[in-house]
Amino acid sequence: MTPHSRRYRGLALFLLTILAGGGCWVVNYALTVQLHRAKVFSGCALLTLLLLLTLFNARKKLPFLPLLKAATWMRLHIFAGLLSGFLFCLHLHGRIPQGILEATLAVLYVVVAASGFVGLALSRWLPARLTIHGENLIYERIPALRAAVHHQVEELVEQSLATTHSSTIADFYESRLRWYFARPRFLCAHLLGYRQSLFTLLEEVNALDRFLDPAERNIMGQIVVLINTKNNLDFQLAGQRLLKLWLFVHIPVTYGLLLFALLHAVLAFTLS
């Protein structure tokens, strides 16, 4: 699919969402005016939509089924989510819920919707940054790759001791680099685009340069490459972890929301 056709498809879905929202508003208006239980309509529509939105997660667990592409599901999920927001407002009818159950339900919905918007924003913003930053890495491989990089640095340090009989690099490694390579570092700074920590480290390496002989300088050059590689590993880790962590809010709270929504529906049908 070309970007052109993708854009048209997105526009068509957006228009479809607006049409569906408009249709819901008209039906809700008609039911309200005719003194029918309009809230039952908007509530049922909202609950149905929530269940459909939840199906996206189920679809992801069944990748072998030929039920449209995941990208299509994602797009449908986004627009259905927007529609659910409109139905939510329609259902509330401009009032802030006052009961404990209703308020909890509303808060859960807001959390789910907000986390969804955050996730959508992240999925639009981070991948591009991750792509242009450096080597794109599989998230699950990052710890092993970091360990390998750490191992390579330690080998270089040992090599410097053996070949140059100088402990300058080893001392620097012990004082500054071991800490850096031991674990993922500067994750928040990576997300915020703050690179001063890396530059400070590299400045220290530059300051060390005048104390090194050519052999050590050669080894230090390789270590600097590994410092940058580790930096990209951390950047990829921070970005990809954030892309996964927002789902720790979105999905569990969705199930809580469904539970409360079902209870709300039962109460609404029996007591009103």
Add this chain to the structure above:
Amino acid sequence: MNRWLQEFSFKKSFYERPNQKWICGRACTGQGCLAGPDARGQCTATAECRPLRKGDRWHCTRPAAMGGPCATGPAPDGACACPIPKCNPVRSLRSWRGLTVLLVLGTCLAGLLFVAGSPRGTQMLSPGKLSFAHASVGSQCSDCHVGVAGRPADWLATVSQTASVRSDSHLCLHCHNVGKAPFQPHSLPPEQLARSTAAAQTNRTAGARPAGLQLAGLIAGSPHPNGTDIACATCHQEHLGTSHDLRQLSNQQCQSCHVRQFAGLAEGHPQFVAYPFERRNRIIFDHQSHIQKHFLDSPQAGLAPHTCVDCHQTDLKGDAMQLKPFAQICGTCHGEQVKGKGAVQAGFAFLSLPHFDDRVLRGAYAIGEWPEDADQPITPFMRVLLSADPVTRAALATLGKTDLTSLPKNDTNLLAAASRLAWGIKGLIYDLGRLGQDELSRRIEGGLGHAITDHQREGSVAFLNAEALHTAFQPAFPHLQTEILAYRQRQIIAKTELVPSPDAPKPGPDKSAAPENWVSNGGWYTTDGSFTLFYRPRGHADRFLSSWMDLTVTDEQAPNPAAVQAVFSLLAAPKAAGYCAKCHSVDDQPARLVNWLGARPDGMIHKFNRFSHSAHLSLINNQGCFTCHPLKVNNATAAYGDAFLPGQHDISVYAGNFQVIDKATCAQCHRPAMVRDDCLLCHNYHVGTFRAVMPNVKMHTPASAVHPGLSSIPESD
């Protein structure tokens, strides 16, 4: 410059499986094994490969991604030479997310179970605070909802069987009375609603139906087809906070059921047909003749009111305009007239003695002593009192309109009836003189055929005193007690003896007031030689007149209806003393009654329209009340009077002095972007007469608090 780290060749890297719940504990070090943990998170690794036997030799099968076949190779027994130490598998990110889902669900479920089992769970499940009006009522869900008594956990057993919106609505009726058809539109009986619908269909305005309502009707259909009940919650939404207005409805919602639909008061609302005059006035007052004629006449010009509020004032709520007291308005001109000043006869003859034909009432028909000069007809009051006695009532019926002064000699029936009537009259006067007001009350009740209230008794007796009775009738019957006792003991009285009138006292040097003027402020009186007891009204709101008119306005239970009707006709005559019927109209609907008061708002009567005068009084222009209530112009006085002709008691027949209010007058201000023009501003939904529901509350007083000693008294058998 970065170094490229990843390898994607199957010979150099493994396939990642992030969906698995567990991952190798050494994967983070880059030394993860190929086998990986099992589904329970147990490490299944044993060796780096499973050697393959080819012929008599074992070959290493370690994959290329792990370095390919090892240098050592398998042992002779086929065991791998590179055993893998056990690791502690760790959960994958996906697994942690699943656990988080379970944690959240578990927390929610635990919270709900706590709520379900908690006595205060109902409050937690409440969708919101009740409105101010119901705040003190709904302490329990079951107060307003059927089948939800007890804890929420107990509801499941009952709620599905019994609960429904309509069954909930019946609970509303425990406190709210909205008539006999509470769930019908407007609380009106279906037949009345059908008539209104038919009338509206006839006057349907073409093309004025708002698009929104058309669309709503098209999509949602009729909200409540004919005959179906409307639950209270259809319009009254609860649990929306203490400040929520339970009667809040939009104009479109109000019109959803209506045959005739329109955009607003200024656009499409039907013109007022008879508003605000739905019936004729209770107090007969011709505004047109008074304003245009009487108030301009010189004798009354100084007394005439200058403004409408000189005679009218708002009620306590400020809604209806009421009349001020008689003394402040009508009394200034008509007070003396009501008292009888200048009238031909200022009082009513209450008791009188007729003349009997003494020539034929002899022997068996003798009537004993009878005044020679008695010549008054039997008064209507007296006929009612005599009708209390069955014998006298029968005599009256037999006699009919027979001339008592000339009885047929040979008609024994008439003679006997006349004799019984005479003795009945004498018995009445004797009993009144002997037993007083109690006897009069008893006679009134007997004549009317029903008991009367203390208030009516007090008014109808009007302080009748022995002195007045004695003065009027003692000269007529000097031996009344002896005669009556003998008559009632069946002793034969064989003669009729005419008693001459006593000589009238000679007038003194000073002129005395005539008897009716002597009681110019009301009371009992008699005149010399008339053998009649009169009553003169004391002025406006005389209790004697009002009580007798109230008692005789209907003759449904009276044993002698003609007598009762005669009393009412006498009192309600246009020129009768007191002039009651000059202003106080008589209604036939809903029950026959005399309107002593003008229209008064009744809190129990819920009309379709409502209007607040006080909200508008400051808005009227220099025409005053005529801004909204202009007088009619053509021959209105004659038409107005026709509605109150004698015998015309139909309240729907009327012609007011004022023109019907023009809708445009209201619509000058009540239009969009100016002043509210919603339906509920001027209309009530529930229409009818609804008395407040009074709970059956028993007086509960602890016995010890009443009288400490009572508790020690043993109960008797």
